[in-house]
Amino acid sequence: MATGDETRTCRDCGAVFTFTVRDQVFFASKGYDPPTRCPGCRQARKGGSSSHQKAPKVCFKCDGTGQIPCTMPTCVGGHIACPRCDGFGQIEFVYTRGMTIKAAFKDCPRCTRQGYPPGRLPCDRCRMAGYLTCLKCNGTGVIH
Numbered sequence: 580m581a582t583g584d585e586t587r588t589c590r591d592c593g594a595v596f597t598f599t600v601r602d603q604v605f606f607a608s609k610g611y612d613p614p615t616r617c618p619g620c621r622q623a624r625k626g627g628s629s630s631h632q633k634a635p636k637v638c639f640k641c642d643g644t645g646q647i648p649c650t651m652p653t654c655v656g657g658h659i660a661c662p663r664c665d666g667f668g669q670i671e672f673v674y675t676r677g678m679t680i681k682a683a684f685k686d687c688p689r690c691t692r693q694g695y696p697p698g699r700l701p702c703d704r705c706r707m708a709g710y711l712t713c714l715k716c717n718g719t720g721v722i723h
Contacts (some may be wrong), residue, residue, distance in 0.1 A: 591624075638716035645718040646710035649702055657707035658699035661690035668697025689697035 585598040596617040606613060610637040614621065653659045660666030664687035674683050691697055701707040712718040 582648050585613075586616070587617075589620055591620040592617065594619070611709040616697050618663045638713060638722050638723045641713035641720060643720040644718040645713055645716060647713050649705040649709055649711055651702050651704045654702040654705060654709070656698065657705055657709040659702050661687055661698050661700050663687055663689040664698055666698040 582600075584600060585603070588595055594617045598613060603613070607611055616624065622640050638645075641647050647671060649657065651659065661668075664670045668691055669684040670687050671682055671684055673680060675681070687698070690700055695701065702709075705711050713720070716722050
């Protein structure tokens with residue numbers, strides 16, 4: 580049985596509301612669980628109009644920044660290792676001079692001629708940003 584008014588916190592907007600003894604008796608008589616939302620959020624959830632405005636929640640996935648680190652396993656700061664030179668920036672080539680076969684290194688034509696750091700190419704997923712737009716909040720950092 581109800582012993583006194585309870586102070587509760589709304590799970591949607593975080594507002595503090597009072598769950599009165601009268602409300603406790605009503606909820607118990609109907610077999611309802613105690614409310615987890617304030618009256619304004621309950622009214623808004625039912626589709627009724629309310630002057631109550633929910634406070635926006637900070638997105639838990641991106642911590643409110645709107646961006647998450649790139650999920651490509653090989654991405655480091657928006658770049659991936661060049662597959663042609665394995666991230667070294669130079670490739671080995673073999674040439675002959677007379678009867679002698681010599682090996683030497685030259686700049687990798689795939690990564691160094693395009694103006695990227697040696698041995699690095701832009702990540703296909705994040706386009707050299709290192710971050711992706713959070714899909715949970717669409718880059719806003721807030722969940723409505």
